Amino acid sequence: MTVLEAADVTFRYPDGTQALTEVSVGVERGEIVAVLGPSGAGKSTLFKCFAGLERPSGGAVTVEGVELGALHGKERRLAQHRIGLVFQEFHLVGRATVLSNVLVGRLATANPVTSLVHWMSRRDRTLAVELLTRVGLGDQVRKRADSLSGGQRQRVALARALSQRPELLLADEPVANLDPVLAAGVIDDIVRMVREEGLTAVLNLHDVSLARRVAQRIVGMREGRIVFDLPVEDVTDALLAGLYANEDVAANAAHREEVAA
Amino acid sequence: MTATIDKKADGVSTDTPVAAPSRRDEIERLARLRRPSWGTVAGALAAIVVLGWSSSSSGFDGPALVEGLPHVGDFVSRMFPPNWEELPIAIELMIETLGIAITGTVFGTVLSIPLALLAARNVFPQPWIRNSARTFINVFRAIPELMWALMFVASVGLGAFAGTLAITLGTSVGMARLFADIFETADMRAWDAAAATGARKSQRVAWVLLPQQIPTMASYTLLVLDGNVRAASLLGLVGAGGIGMELNQQLRLFEYGSVMTIVLVVLVVIMSLDLISSTVRKRFV
Ligand SMILES: Nc1ncnc2c1ncn2[C@@H]1O[C@H](COP(=O)(O)OP(=O)(O)OP(=O)(O)O)[C@@H](O)[C@H]1O
Ligand SMILES: [Mg+2]
Numbered sequence: 395m396t397v398l399e400a401a402d403v404t405f406r407y408p409d410g411t412q413a414l415t416e417v418s419v420g421v422e423r424g425e426i427v428a429v430l431g432p433s434g435a436g437k438s439t440l441f442k443c444f445a446g447l448e449r450p451s452g453g454a455v456t457v458e459g460v461e462l463g464a465l466h467g468k469e470r471r472l473a474q475h476r477i478g479l480v481f482q483e484f485h486l487v488g489r490a491t492v493l494s495n496v497l498v499g500r501l502a503t504a505n506p507v508t509s510l511v512h513w514m515s516r517r518d519r520t521l522a523v524e525l526l527t528r529v530g531l532g533d534q535v536r537k538r539a540d541s542l543s544g545g546q547r548q549r550v551a552l553a554r555a556l557s558q559r560p561e562l563l564l565a566d567e568p569v570a571n572l573d574p575v576l577a578a579g580v581i582d583d584i585v586r587m588v589r590e591e592g593l594t595a596v597l598n599l600h601d602v603s604l605a606r607r608v609a610q611r612i613v614g615m616r617e618g619r620i621v622f623d624l625p626v627e628d629v630t631d632a633l634l635a636g637l638y639a640n641e642d643v644a645a646n647a648a649h650r651e652e653v654a655a
Numbered sequence: 656m657t658a659t660i661d662k663k664a665d666g667v668s669t670d671t672p673v674a675a676p677s678r679r680d681e682i683e684r685l686a687r688l689r690r691p692s693w694g695t696v697a698g699a700l701a702a703i704v705v706l707g708w709s710s711s712s713s714g715f716d717g718p719a720l721v722e723g724l725p726h727v728g729d730f731v732s733r734m735f736p737p738n739w740e741e742l743p744i745a746i747e748l749m750i751e752t753l754g755i756a757i758t759g760t761v762f763g764t765v766l767s768i769p770l771a772l773l774a775a776r777n778v779f780p781q782p783w784i785r786n787s788a789r790t791f792i793n794v795f796r797a798i799p800e801l802m803w804a805l806m807f808v809a810s811v812g813l814g815a816f817a818g819t820l821a822i823t824l825g826t827s828v829g830m831a832r833l834f835a836d837i838f839e840t841a842d843m844r845a846w847d848a849a850a851a852t853g854a855r856k857s858q859r860v861a862w863v864l865l866p867q868q869i870p871t872m873a874s875y876t877l878l879v880l881d882g883n884v885r886a887a888s889l890l891g892l893v894g895a896g897g898i899g900m901e902l903n904q905q906l907r908l909f910e911y912g913s914v915m916t917i918v919l920v921v922l923v924v925i926m927s928l929d930l931i932s933s934t935v936r937k938r939f940v
Contacts, residue, residue, distance in 0.1 A: 445851060475853030485848035490866045498862050502853030510861045551848075558852055 396420045397458055397562055397594040398444060404452035405439050405618075413439040415618045416453065421562075421594055426585060428605035429598045431615035432638050437598040440615070441566040444596060445479055446470075457562060475502040478555030478593075480565035480584070484547045488540030492531060492550050495539050496522040499557030518557075525553040528590075529583055545576040552584055556591060563588055563595040570600055577601065581608055602634055730911070737919060738912030744901060745913075745920040752897035753924070755818045755890065756883040762819075763826025764876050770827065771834030772860060777843055792831050800825040800886045804895035815896030822883050822890075833875050837868050870939040877932040884928055888921050 398421040405414035413436045421427050429437050442448040443455050446462030454461050462473050478499075486495050500518040501509055526535055529549040534542065539550055548568055555563060568584060569577035581597075585608045588595045599605045605612055605626075612629045614621040614637045622633055772778045774788035800821050807817035841864060849859045865872075891899025898917060905913040 447847075447851060471853035471855070473853075474851055477851075479848065479851050481844070481848060483844065485844040487845045487863050487866055489870070490862070494862065494866075498849050498854060499852050501849070501855070501858045501862065504858075506855060506857070509858055512861065554848075554852070 395423050397423050397425075398596065399456045400440075400443070400453065401456075402453035403440070403443055403450045403455060405436070405443060405448065406451045407439075413618050414443070414450070417615075417618070417620055418453075419613055419620060419623060421596060423594055424592060425611060426588060426595045426597070426609050427611045427613060428609035429596060429613045429615060430600075430602060430605055430634070430637065431621075433600075434617075435615040436618040437615055438566050439618075441564055441596075441598055445477055445564050446474060471502055475558050476561050478558050478560035478563045480548070480551050480555050480563070480568045482567040482570050484544075484551045484571075486539040486547055486550055486554075488538070490539060491535065492526065492537050492539055492542070493519070493522055493535040495550050496526060496553045496557050499554040502558070521559075522553070522557050525556050526550070528587065529553050543576075544572050545580050548572065548580050549583060552580075552587065556587060561594065563593050565595070565597045567598050567600060569604070574601075578604060578607075584608075733911040734915040734918075736912060737915040738910065739916065741905070741910075741913035741916040742920070745898065745917045748891075748898040748901050748917075749920050749924055751815055752887045752890075752899075753884060755815050755822055755897050756880060756887040759819050759822025759887070760826055760876065760880045760883050762823045764830055764872075764879075766823065766827035767830035767834055770831035771838060774831060774835035775838035777839055777841065777846075778856070778860065778864070788831075789835070792828050792835075795824070795828040796832060801889065801893060804890050805893045808894050813894040813896075818887060818890040818895035818897055821895060822887060825886070826879060826883060830875070830879060833879075834868075834872060837871050837875070838864060841867055874936045874939045877936055881925070881929060881932055884925055888925075 398419075400417055400419045403414055403417045404412070406412050417436075417440060429440065431437055439448070443450050444457075446455070446457075446465075449463035455463065457473070457477060460473055462470065462477075465473050487498070494512065497514050497518060500514060500522065504514055504518060523532070523535055526532055529552055531542075531546060531549055531553070534546065539547060542550065548571075552568075563584075565584065569580050572580060581599075581604050584595070584597070587593075597605075597609065606629070609626055611623070611625055613623045614629075614633065616637055621637055622629070624633075770788060770792060773784055774792060776785050779785055779788075803821035803824050804818055807820045811817050811820065845867070846859055846863045849863050854862070887897050887899075888902075889897075889899045891897045891901065892903050894900060898921060902914065902917045905911075905917065
């Protein structure tokens, strides 16, 4: 069954930049898909369209058959609740504890009045602590989020997204702010949790080897279009070289200019 | 400014001789920048005119001040020794003053938060909400607390209740403006992430915005409390409770020793409060 479906999605920013052109992609339940592509390819824009944070200028994005962009109010909130998001820069409340950051993921279904005074049900709190334990932060629940390391913060953000009990997990460059060793650890944790929870995941990555290691399918993007969409074993070095081709040329040219100057 | 020039001057001695003249030009150009521009001169003249006008309309009078100095000296000398029999009354009324200030600050702060949220663009992006909230705040902020006190004395009668209402109102609109600005400078990434989990706006305020901003808000609240104790010490002048009423009475009775005691009590309390609040505020930021 298709969990996420993009049909001819075109996206234009208000300033006229065409970031996506007729992007069509479907993600089946339980699949882990990596989106690769050079800087400016439109990966983040696609992520925002998938998450319902932006509405496509053309085409449609549906999650479990529902078009998020067309919903309003409570329906929209509940639809958003079924999609967990992980961002490059974590987006945590630094001064709040690790636990309360994770509980934010439970707010949509919590009592709207008592939750305002931070009273959450035992079930919600148990779930939050359990998820934190599973990402290796069981003994840090009372710590302030801004006292953690980068890798730990992203694990908190992962626990927040998972506490929503989502169907779909979307991550936009979740490890771009981390050093390579840490990055591999965090990606492994994300994928392990996605498998354990039986989720569907789309991960925007910039590291080809990480993508190859964790994804079942790789979508290559460039200049707002899909260049290839293949099972990981069919993604050849030649394809990847083509995906990043001119960027290397351009980067080298820029480098030469810098050296010359 | 001077530091920059010094650094450049150092550079002259170590640089090659060829580079030296251009450096010197640069120094002279910078030095010319120190000369007042026409704008500055015009501004200074305008300031002198405004000062002259305002001091004449304020009744400021040089010779009268000189003539009056012996009287001021006389007045001060009659304040000694302080009348310690006044002390228990002064302390009791100072406690009432603190009560007015603290109650007014607490209720005012609580009231100011919803108002500030309405006035913060990032919480309510609709311009009509923000503009009406800001207009409301600015209109009410323009009225001084002593005026509110006069109006409340007229409506709820003499006493501390009128003073508390005046401080509450003044604080709520004053703080609403401060808090709205604090909210607008908040980092909204966690707020957006919480929105994407499906959390309601009220929940985002309680779980994201307030936890992020509470140290700054608490720090400003303490600062405002300081100001409110000062304001509450004067409320008695218009009959709105606190130590000001007693001060006014003792002045009218020419009991300068008692006046001194009252002034001393106010002084000690405000200074200690200042000390405590600045210590506490340092721990917030
Ligand atoms: N807010 C915006 N307004 C206008 N143009 C934008 C905006 N955000 C992105 N773009 C443009 O849209 C295109 C796609 O950007 P996007 O951020 O989706 O790329 P990306 O693949 O995520 O790149 P990166 O790997 O650098 O994150 C780029 O040309 C970018 O300049
Ligand atoms: Mg991006």
